[in-house]
Amino acid sequence: MADVERPDPADPIDPTDPAGLANPATTGGLRLVGLTIGYRHGRRRTAVLTGLTALARRGELTVLLGPNGTGKSTLLRTLAGLQPPLAGRITLDRADLTALTPRERARRIGVVLTDRVDIPLARGRDLVALGRHPHTDLTGRLTDHDRETIDWAITAVGARPLADRLLDELSDGERQRLFVARALAQQPSVILLDEPSAFLDAPSRVALTALLRRLARDRDLAVVVSTHDLELALRVADATWLLDAGGTLHTGSPEELILDGRIAATFDSDELHFDPITAAFVPRPPIVGTARVRPDRVAEPTAMVGALERALRREGWQITATGPVDLEIAPIAAPAGFHGAADGLTTSLPDLPAALRWIRSHTAARPDSGWSTRHADPAHTTATLAGLADVGPYFAVELTAPARPATSHAPAPSGPTPSGAMAEGGALSAPVDGLYRPGGPLAAAVDELGGRLGTVERRVAASTLFLGYAARLWSIALGCWERGGTVPGLPADRLGIISVTSSPIRLLLTDPDGWSPTDPDDLATAARLLIAAVIDGHLRPLAAALRTETRIAPGLLWGNAASALVGATRILDREITTHTHDGPQQTPSEVRDRARRLGRLVDTVLATPPLSGAAHYRHHADGTPDLTTFLRRSCCLYYRTPTGGTCADCPLTHAPAAGHPRGGRQRTEKP
Numbered sequence: 080m081a082d083v084e085r086p087d088p089a090d091p092i093d094p095t096d097p098a099g100l101a102n103p104a105t106t107g108g109l110r111l112v113g114l115t116i117g118y119r120h121g122r123r124r125t126a127v128l129t130g131l132t133a134l135a136r137r138g139e140l141t142v143l144l145g146p147n148g149t150g151k152s153t154l155l156r157t158l159a160g161l162q163p164p165l166a167g168r169i170t171l172d173r174a175d176l177t178a179l180t181p182r183e184r185a186r187r188i189g190v191v192l193t194d195r196v197d198i199p200l201a202r203g204r205d206l207v208a209l210g211r212h213p214h215t216d217l218t219g220r221l222t223d224h225d226r227e228t229i230d231w232a233i234t235a236v237g238a239r240p241l242a243d244r245l246l247d248e249l250s251d252g253e254r255q256r257l258f259v260a261r262a263l264a265q266q267p268s269v270i271l272l273d274e275p276s277a278f279l280d281a282p283s284r285v286a287l288t289a290l291l292r293r294l295a296r297d298r299d300l301a302v303v304v305s306t307h308d309l310e311l312a313l314r315v316a317d318a319t320w321l322l323d324a325g326g327t328l329h330t331g332s333p334e335e336l337i338l339d340g341r342i343a344a345t346f347d348s349d350e351l352h353f354d355p356i357t358a359a360f361v362p363r364p365p366i367v368g369t370a371r372v373r374p375d376r377v378a379e380p381t382a383m384v385g386a387l388e389r390a391l392r393r394e395g396w397q398i399t400a401t402g403p404v405d406l407e408i409a410p411i412a413a414p415a416g417f418h419g420a421a422d423g424l425t426t427s428l429p430d431l432p433a434a435l436r437w438i439r440s441h442t443a444a445r446p447d448s449g450w451s452t453r454h455a456d457p458a459h460t461t462a463t464l465a466g467l468a469d470v471g472p473y474f475a476v477e478l479t480a481p482a483r484p485a486t487s488h489a490p491a492p493s494g495p496t497p498s499g500a501m502a503e504g505g506a507l508s509a510p511v512d513g514l515y516r517p518g519g520p521l522a523a524a525v526d527e528l529g530g531r532l533g534t535v536e537r538r539v540a541a542s543t544l545f546l547g548y549a550a551r552l553w554s555i556a557l558g559c560w561e562r563g564g565t566v567p568g569l570p571a572d573r574l575g576i577i578s579v580t581s582s583p584i585r586l587l588l589t590d591p592d593g594w595s596p597t598d599p600d601d602l603a604t605a606a607r608l609l610i611a612a613v614i615d616g617h618l619r620p621l622a623a624a625l626r627t628e629t630r631i632a633p634g635l636l637w638g639n640a641a642s643a644l645v646g647a648t649r650i651l652d653r654e655i656t657t658h659t660h661d662g663p664q665q666t667p668s669e670v671r672d673r674a675r676r677l678g679r680l681v682d683t684v685l686a687t688p689p690l691s692g693a694a695h696y697r698h699h700a701d702g703t704p705d706l707t708t709f710l711r712r713s714c715c716l717y718y719r720t721p722t723g724g725t726c727a728d729c730p731l732t733h734a735p736a737a738g739h740p741r742g743g744r745q746r747t748e749k750p
């Protein structure tokens with residue numbers, strides 16, 4: 080047999096033969112080609128969707144997803160032949176659907192719609208028997224084959240107990256099952272179902288969806304189902320037709336549409352976010368803190384660990400596999416119950432309700448609960464981050480789509496991450512939290528940096544590493560807020576280090592995401608977002624790990640963090656006032672306002688623990704900080720390297736003076 084080039088399965092439409100009429104190798108199924116659907120009222124035509132092109136293959140379950148009112152029912156009704164298309168074509172196994180007689184179409188397409196059908200005194204079997212009508216002769220008499228088919232269809236949907244009951248006496252879910260059996264009894268090539276699981280309980284939904292998938296495979300049917308049960312649909316579907324709010328139809332496997340962010344972009348709301356790793360909706364921040372469920376104290380922990388993690392996420396806790404956390408809870412086997420640890424106290428909790436109450440009480444006590452934030456459009460966050468590279472090398476971050484399986488909540492590996500993994504280009508193999516454990520890559524990075532700086536003092540290298548790392552994170556987070564009004568989430572399991580020893584440190588962020596204060600002028604919330612992303616997410620665990628590596632004072636490290644923040648601010652401030660990035664021309668007062676907003680935000684961050692007290696500086700008459708007077712209280716130790724001098728903001732450079740720290744000694748800028 081001659082080789083025939085098959086169309087790319089990811090792109091089922093052959094542009095030279097969009098209807099699939101000519102290509103014998105094209106998989107059979109239901110095709111939409113440049114289809115426009117809508118309504119006719121007299122001579123007026125109202126298009127609901129235009130230019131739809133897609134294929135529902137035989138042997139596959141295709142789910143039709145989209146927000147309310149996007150046109151799913153209209154599309155299914157059009158495909159079923161219940162209303163004419165306004166333009167374009169529909170083909171079934173390469174035959175033009177509109178050319179089929181109604182009887183032929185009824186034989187080939189089974190339909191289950193949401194409309195309620197009342198047939199007085201009819202029983203379950205009578206409803207299913209209606210499916211045979213397109214196949215019977217003019218008298219409508221059923222043959223033995225028809226009756227066998229009806230029995231088979233009733234059995235296939237598990238409706239035998241319903242067959243002899245009056246339809247009027249059945250629940251909505253039971254009737255729905257019989258409608259599916261009726262469509263099956265038609266022995267069609269295609270079954271179209273509009274929200275078939277709307278009236279079903281959870282186990283019945285799963286059973287019906289699994290049944291449809293099995294029927295598609297076993298009987299080589301093209302099954303198209305519209306549903307709002309997104310998580311279930313994405314778990315079982317072979318293919319997805321996704322209508323977004325703008326009326327564009329996206330097609331592909333569930334995985335493709337999840338990974339390219341289309342599902343999240345279509346369904347994310349202020350309250351819920353579609354998590355591409357778990358393929359489930361999770362509540363949005365406010366993130367009230369970091370938490371972990373320790374699974375290691377019970378024999379069969381999986382379900383309980385999952386339940387506790389779900390409860391924590393619902394309350395706004397960010398689950399972190401490694402590093403210090405604000406709250407930890409552990410199921411224990413004997414005596415059965417839980418141990419909770421938070422705020423330095425350990426509590427015994429006798430049962431799950433007590434554990435959940437304990438989580439809720441700690442959530443309420445968090446100062447950060449109730450943030451007024453909204454999730455930013457991921458495309459906007461991504462574009463803003465991508466544009467930061469032109470501010471300077473410290474602002475650049477490499478970006479990538481998610482590619483890691485669901486390991487983010489798995490326990491951390493017990494041994495240190497091999498430092499070789501850190502250098503690999505695929506940063507997903509080297510998330511930054513590998514650096515937040517003593518030993519391993521952190522020890523190697525400190526030693527290597529010490530070698531480059533020419534010092535054997537590990538605390539000098541540790542201080543410099545912390546300063547450089549803090550500068551990178553502040554630059555990215557602050558730059559994204561200044562340019563895009565969005566603070567990027569920098570979760571430790573999605574931020575990867577490509578190289579920790581290069582200067583600047585190379586970072587890679589997977590699946591960028593960000594949050595904005597609901598009120599763009601709410602600088603207090605923006606400051607809390609920045610602190611959560613940079614300090615709580617990274618600098619705290621890194622500081623803790625460095626302090627187990629070497630003797631280094633926390634005040635010194637927080638002084639470094641403050642210096643790094645001020646350094647990033649100065650660069651951004653220069654950027655704003657010199658208009659170096661492309662953008663709409665701004666008036667001098669707009670430029671002034673932007674610089675003031677930046678100054679006020681940084682002032683708030685510097686006034687919040689752990690940075691408060693790490694440095695001092697004066698304020699201008701209008702209340703904005705005068706960062707030219709910024710002076711930290713501790714020295715970063717850079718002067719102890721062979722080539723290092725003291726830095727411009729170092730207390731060693733200036734004689735302390737009451738109220739204003741600047742003195743007159745020689746300053747040396749850090750290279």
Ligand SMILES: Nc1ncnc2c1ncn2[C@@H]1O[C@H](COP(=O)(O)OP(=O)(O)OP(=O)(O)O)[C@@H](O)[C@H]1O
Pocket residue numbers: 118125127145146147148149150151152153154
């Ligand atoms: N008979 C009609 N005449 C004019 N417009 C209609 C008619 N029926 C529905 N529409 C409109 O067509 C659009 C799509 O409706 P449709 O019912 O197809 O959406 P849907 O995606 O199925 O919604 P849902 O998820 O809420 O069921 C809506 O704007 C709706 O108001």
